[in-house]
Structures are given as C-alpha cells and as structure tokens.
Amino acid sequence: xxxxxxxxxxxxxxxxxxxxxxxxxxxxxxxxxxxxxxxxxxxxxxxxxxxxxxxxxxxxxxxxxxxxxxxxxxxxxxxxxxxxxxxxxxxxxxxxxxxxxxxxxxxxxxxxxxxxxxxxxxxxxxxxxxxxxxxxxxxxxxxxxxxxxxxxxxxxxxxxxxxxxxxxxxxxxxxxxxxxxxxxxxxxxxxxxxxxxxxxxxxxxxxxxxxxxxxxxxxxxxxxxxxxxxxxxxxxxxxxxxxxxxxxxxxxxxxxxxxxxxxxxxxxxxxxxxxxxxxxx
Amino acid sequence: xxxxxxxxxxxxxxxxxxxxxxxxxxxxxxxxxxxxxxxxxxxxxxxxxxxxxxxxxxxxxxxxxxxxxxxxxxxxxxxxxxxxxxxxxxxxxxxxxxxxxxxxxxxxxxxxxxxxxxxxxxxxxxxxxxxxxxxxxxxxxxxxxxxxxxxxxxxxxxxxxxxxxxxxxxxxxxxxxxxxxxxxxxxxxxxxxxxxxxxxxxxxxxxxxxxxxxxxxxxxxxxxxxxxxxxxxxxxxxxxxxxxxxxxxxxxxxxxxxxxxxxxxxxxxxxxxxxxxxxxxxxxxxxxxxxxxxxxxxxxxxxxxxxxxxxxxxx
Numbered sequence: 001x002x003x004x005x006x007x008x009x010x011x012x013x014x015x016x017x018x019x020x021x022x023x024x025x026x027x028x029x030x031x032x033x034x035x036x037x038x039x040x041x042x043x044x045x046x047x048x049x050x051x052x053x054x055x056x057x058x059x060x061x062x063x064x065x066x067x068x069x070x071x072x073x074x075x076x077x078x079x080x081x082x083x084x085x086x087x088x089x090x091x092x093x094x095x096x097x098x099x100x101x102x103x104x105x106x107x108x109x110x111x112x113x114x115x116x117x118x119x120x121x122x123x124x125x126x127x128x129x130x131x132x133x134x135x136x137x138x139x140x141x142x143x144x145x146x147x148x149x150x151x152x153x154x155x156x157x158x159x160x161x162x163x164x165x166x167x168x169x170x171x172x173x174x175x176x177x178x179x180x181x182x183x184x185x186x187x188x189x190x191x192x193x194x195x196x197x198x199x200x201x202x203x204x205x206x207x208x209x210x211x212x213x214x215x216x217x218x219x220x221x222x223x224x225x226x227x228x229x230x231x232x233x234x235x236x237x238x239x240x241x242x243x244x245x246x247x248x249x250x251x252x253x254x255x256x257x258x259x260x261x262x263x264x265x266x267x268x269x270x271x272x273x274x275x276x277x278x279x280x281x
Numbered sequence: 282x283x284x285x286x287x288x289x290x291x292x293x294x295x296x297x298x299x300x301x302x303x304x305x306x307x308x309x310x311x312x313x314x315x316x317x318x319x320x321x322x323x324x325x326x327x328x329x330x331x332x333x334x335x336x337x338x339x340x341x342x343x344x345x346x347x348x349x350x351x352x353x354x355x356x357x358x359x360x361x362x363x364x365x366x367x368x369x370x371x372x373x374x375x376x377x378x379x380x381x382x383x384x385x386x387x388x389x390x391x392x393x394x395x396x397x398x399x400x401x402x403x404x405x406x407x408x409x410x411x412x413x414x415x416x417x418x419x420x421x422x423x424x425x426x427x428x429x430x431x432x433x434x435x436x437x438x439x440x441x442x443x444x445x446x447x448x449x450x451x452x453x454x455x456x457x458x459x460x461x462x463x464x465x466x467x468x469x470x471x472x473x474x475x476x477x478x479x480x481x482x483x484x485x486x487x488x489x490x491x492x493x494x495x496x497x498x499x500x501x502x503x504x505x506x507x508x509x510x511x512x513x514x515x516x517x518x519x520x521x522x523x524x525x526x527x528x529x530x531x532x533x534x535x536x537x538x539x540x541x542x543x544x545x546x547x548x549x550x551x552x553x554x555x556x557x558x559x560x561x562x563x564x565x566x567x568x569x570x571x572x573x574x575x576x577x578x579x580x581x582x583x584x585x586x587x588x589x590x591x592x593x594x595x596x
Contacts, residue, residue: 116296117303119578120571122533129304132555132563133311209424213537216426217552229426236430236541239438239445246434250427258422 015266021259025252029079032072040065040073041224049242058248061231062238067245070226071252077138077227078256081220082207084142086200089149094196096150097157098188101165102180111154118151123210127219136219145207156199160192167191194271201264205257212253228253285586293579300571301353305346308564314338319362319558332362336561349564358565363557368565371550378448378462379539379546383531385459385466390473391524397474398481399508399516402489413478420475425534429468429541436464446543465542469534473527480523484516491515518585525581529574 008016032040037057044064052059058067100111121129127144134140164170165188173183214220215229223230228249235245311318316332337345352359358368401413437445443464449457488494489512497507536548543549547566554562 113292113295113299116292116575116578117299119529120296120300120575121303121567122529122574124533124536125567125570128536128551128555129307129563129567132558132560133307205422212424213426213533217537217540219555229424232427232430236433239430239434243434243438246427246430250424250430253424253427254419254422257424258418261418261421 012266012269014262015270018259018262018264018266021255022263025075025256025259026079028072029075032069032076036066036069036072038066038069040069040226042066049238049245051242051244059242059244061234061245062242065226067231067248070231071228071248074226074228074231074249075252075256077221077225078208078211078253081138081142081145081211082204085145085149085207085211086204088142088146089153089203090196090200092146092150093153093155094157097154097159098161098184098192100154100158101161101188102184108158111158115151115155118147121148123148123206124213127210127214131219136222138221141211141214141220145210149203149207152203153196153199156195157192160195161188164188164191194267198264198268198271201260201267205260205264208253208256208260282586286583289579289582289586293575296575297572300575301350301568302346304564304568304571305342305349308560309342311560315560319560321558335360353565353568358569359561361554361559361562363554363559363562368562371562372547372566372569375545375547375550377451378544379535379548381459382462382466382469382539382544382546383528383535385462386469386473386531386534387524387527389466389470390477390527391520393470393474394477395481395513395517395520397478398520399485399513401478401482402485402512402516403504403508405486410482413482417475417479417482420471420478423471425468425472426537426541428471429465429538432464432468433541446541448544461542461544465538465544468541469531469538472534473530476527477520477523481516481520484519485512488512488515518588521588522581522585525577525584528577532570532574 042065044060047056047060047064048062050056050060050064056066056068058071060066061070096111096114100107123145126147127141130140130144161184170183170187173187178186211220212227212229212232215227216233218230218233220229221227231249232246235242235249239246308315314329314333316329316336316338317324320329320332333339337348340348349359356369358372360366361368361371364371397413397416401410404410433443433445436443443460448461451458485508494507494511497511498504502510532548535546536551538544539546539548540552547570551563551566551570554560554566
C-alpha cells in the first residue's frame with residue numbers, strides 16, 4: 001500500500017487531478033446507464049423551472065425535466081460523440097501521417113496539402129456545411145469533428161514518425177531487409193503511440209467543446225436526447241427568471257474539458273519527462 | 282525569400298481552389314433536388330423550375346462549378362433566396378459587424394495574454410506563474426458561449442449595464458455600436474487569450490535561456506528592461522504565428538457568439554441560412570470564410586518568414 005502511494009506521488013499532479021476529474025465524468029456517464037433520479041426525458045409541466053431542492057437537486061427546466069438526470073445522460077452523449085470523433089480522426093489521420101513519413105517527399109507534400117485544406121474549415125464550419133447538406137444530428141457532428149481531428153492526427157503522427165525513422169534501430173531493421181510496412185508497424189507505430197494518445201486526449205476535450213457549441217446552435221444532438229449545449233441554449237431563454245439553469249450544464253462542460261486537458265498534459269509529462277512543467281501546470 | 286513567397290502563394294491558391302471544390306461537392310451530395318430542398322415540398326412546380334434554372338441545375342456540374350467560381354472571382358456570389366438580394370451585398374453588410382468584432386477580440390486577446398505570459402515567465406514556479414497558468418487552464422476549459430451567457434447574466438440581467446443582445450447599427454454612433462460589441466468580443470477573446478498566454482510564457486521562457494539574455498542580465502540591466510527589450514521581440518514570433526492561427530477559431534467562435542448575443546453578423550447570417558435552406562448563402566459564406574482562413578494563415582507564414590529567416594530556409 002505504501003509503495004502504491006509512493007508511486008502515485010511520483011506522478012505529475014496534472015495527471016492525478018485530470019484523471020480524477022475525467023473519472024468523475026465517465027463515472028457519471030456510466031451511472032446514467034443504470035440510474036438517474038428521474039427519467040431524463042420525462043416532461044412534467046406542473047414542475048417547470050423549479051429551483052434546486054430536496055426532490056430535484058439541481059432544479060427542473062422549462063419542460064419540468066430533472067436537470068441532474070439530464071446532466072448525467074448529457075455526459076454519456078457528450079463523451080460518446082467526443083470518443084467517436086477522436087476514434088474516427090485517429091483511424092483516418094494516423095495511417096495517413098505514417099504513410100506520409102514513409103513515402104518521402106510526395107507523400108509528405110500530399111498530406112501537408114490535405115492538412116491545409118482541412119484546417120481551412122474549422123470544425124464548426126464543417127459541421128454547418130454538413131448540416132446544410134445532410135441535416136442536423138450527432139452523426140454529422142462526429143463526421144465533421146472527426147475530419148478535423150484527422151488533419152491534426154496526420155500532422156502529429158507524421159512529425160513523430162519522421163523522428164523515429166531517423167533512429168538507429170529503424171535503420172538497422174531496414175538494413176536487415178525489412179520492408180517499409182513492416183518497419184512502420186513493428187517499430188514506428190509503437191514509438192509514436194504515446195504522442196498519439198496525448199493528442200487524442202486533447203482532441204477529445206476540443207470535441208466535447210465543439211459538440212456543446214453545435215448542440216447549443218441546434219445542429220448537434222437532437223431533442224429529446226439531452227445534451228449540455230442544448231440545455232444551455234434553452235436556459236438562455238429563461239435567464240431572467242431561472243438563472244441557475246445556465247450554470248450547471250456549463251460547469252459540467254468546463255469540468256470535463258479541464259479534466260481531459262489536465263490528463264493530456266499529465267500524460268505528456270509522464271511519457272516524456274523533458275516536457276515536465278511545474279506541478280499542475 | 283522570393284522563392285518562399287512564390288511557393289507559399291501557389292500553395293494558398295491550390296488550397297483555396299480545393300476548398301471551393303469541397304464546398305461544391307458537399308452541396309452536390311444533397312439527396313434529392315436542391316431546389317425542392319430550398320423551397321420545401323409544398324412549393325409550386327413553376328417556382329421549383331424557375332429556381333432550378335436560376336441555380337443552373339439543368340446544366341452539367343462542371344459548367345455550374347466553373348460558372349460559380351467565375352462569378353465569385355468577379356464579385357458575383359449569387360442571389361439569396363430568403364433576402365432576394367445579391368449575396369455579396371448581404372455579406373458586406375454583415376462583415377461591418379463581424380470584422381470589428383473579430384478585430385476587437387484579437388486586440389483584447391493579445392492585450393491580455395502577452396503581458397500575462399511575460400509576467401508568468403518572469404516569475405516561473407512562483408505564485409504569479411501558477412495564477413496565470415491556472416487562468417490559462419480555466420480559460421481553455423470554459424466554453425466561449427457559456428462564458429458569453431455568464432457575461433449576459435452578470436452585466437445585463439444583474440447589473441443592467443449592457444443590453445442582453447442585438448446591435449443598434451453603426452448609424453447610431455460608434456459609442457453604442459462598440460458597447461454592443463464589447464461583451465461578445467470579451468467572450469470571444471477569453472479562450473484565445475488563455476491559449477496565447479500559455480504560448481507567450483513558453484516562448485518567453487525559451488528566450489530567457491538564450492545566451493544574449495544572460496549577457497544582458499549579467500551586465501546589470503533591470504529585469505523589466507531585459508523582458509521588454511530582449512525577450513519580448515524574440516518571443517513575439519511564435520506568438521504572432523499562433524495569433525494568426527487563432528483567426529480560424531475566431532471565425533468558428535463568431536458563429537456561436539453572434540448567436541448568443543443575436544448580433545446580425547456573418548456567423549448569424551450563416552446560421553439563419555441553414556434554417557432557411559438558403560443554400561446559395563451557405564455555399565458562398567462557407568467558401569468566403571474558408572478562403573479567408575487560408576489567406577490569413579499564408580500571410581502569417583510570410584510575415585514570420587520576413588522577420589525570421591529560419592522557416593524559409595527549412596522550407
């Protein structure tokens with residue numbers, strides 16, 4: 001036990017705090033699968049806009065839905081969209097980045113131009129374009145955020161892979177007759193995994209923020225499924241009468257993003273101590 | 282420098298052309314008849330046929346694409362279905378709000394972040410550094426549109442100092458117009474300032490480790506003078522790069538923040554165009570924003586290469 005505590009103390013503070021906050025949000029999302037104080041989509045007009053109290057701990061919204069239940073289910077939706085967007089980005093971007101690093105100048109140039117093109121469309125803009133063409137919904141949000149993430153993953157993977165290709169053990173493997181594909185899978189990919197995971201954590205946080213913004217605009221997760229962004233959009237209408245409704249969903253987003261960002265910083269410090277910054281920062 | 286400039290401008294032209302292709306292709310992929318999507322299923326067949334002719338849907342797509350891009354190059358972005366006005370005029374009207382908003386947000390962002398980043402670097406590991414970096418973490422984590430709602434809650438609902446939204450128009454005078462843009466600009470600037478403060482701190486810390494800075498300290502220059510004269514100019518190169526890249530985030534942020542404050546800017550025009558199925562406006566505004574983003578990025582690259590020769594040598 002003492003050894004475990006000692007090992008825990010050696011970890012960066014940001015990793016511990018980020019891990020704790022992220023675990024809290026993931027726990028809330030998992031809890032919502034089994035239990036919520038009330039059904040999150042249950043409308044009770046007689047109980048509309050109730051302030052926080054013993055029955056409804058965080059109050060109710062303008063349809064009388066329980067805010068705590070909506071936040072718990074919202075965590076699930078938000079994390080699901082974020083995870084899917086990061087997975088899509090990694091599946092498209094990492095192979096692209098690896099290929100660019102292995103193919104030399106032309107592959108490199110093609111990935112760089114593709115990156116320029118995808119960066120020309122901020123995620124919100126891509127989502128708007130896709131919504132205009134295909135309609136609003138969580139799938140289109142995942143697609144838009146995933147495409148943006150793919151550009152970032154491709155650039156990060158390419159940069160990290162280029163550094164690995166210059167290492168002696170890779171040259172030795174090539175000299176022994178291993179092909180580029182085999183070297184990429186056996187030597188390059190495992191050595192860039194840490195960088196990709198750290199980037200994935202940061203992009204997860206960005207995806208949560210963007211999903212919330214798009215749902216606020218009504219372009220993301222569609223009602224009646226609860227989402228933190230949509231809850232804020234609804235709460236804005238009742239700012240004068242029920243201002244607290246605008247606090248809780250926003251705080252949930254901020255805690256999630258803060259946790260993921262700290263986790264990303266902490267993982268980077270733990271995997272590469274050269275980047276270690278002072279304590280939490 | 283000339284070779285770098287030519288190469289960068291060619292890349293810019295290529296990316297801008299690809300961006301037009303992407304937007305055109307996405308809207309081509311709309312299932313069904315775009316004219317019917319825009320007018321609704323209850324529209325008269327004659328109206329649908331007229332719109333199909335106006336949009337050139339009876340012509341093959343390469344002809345339509347060439348006509349669209351050629352029109353844009355001559356300032357003709359088509360006619361909005363909702364507003365029955367040329368899109369170019371609509372965009373110009375809305376830019377009169379969005380451009381000052383983005384400019385104000387950039388000024389606020391740099392004005393807050395650069396002094397904070399330098400302050401933190403000068404006190405590395407101490408309470409001031411921790412406070413600035415905690416601000417950085419919080420600023421990145423807080424969604425801009427939530428911060429905007431909190432600003433409305435405090436300054437409009439509680440204190441009544443600002444209106445909760447809307448824009449009086451520039452004809453009401455610069456004072457009331459700028460007052461209406463101030464809260465949205467603060468909301469837009471916060472996340473950017475948080476990122477920029479962290480970048481400034483890192484860049485300043487890197488510069489502080491340079492030998493010429495140690496020499497300046499060793500010859501007895503006060504810390505404030507060292508920071509201002511030696512650290513700041515050299516730390517500004519990465520800061521300027523990030524500031525340029527942040528333009529794309531400002532564009533995305535403006536779409537959301539303009540909606541929070543019901544500001545009739547370009548972002549709100551785009552958002553409303555989706556609800557109204559005004560695909561001509563969506564198409565033109567998205568291309569315009571994407572091309573602006575790549576142009577600003579290219580200008581930043583060129584400016585940085587002009588200041589610091591290293592990037593153009595490695596390029």
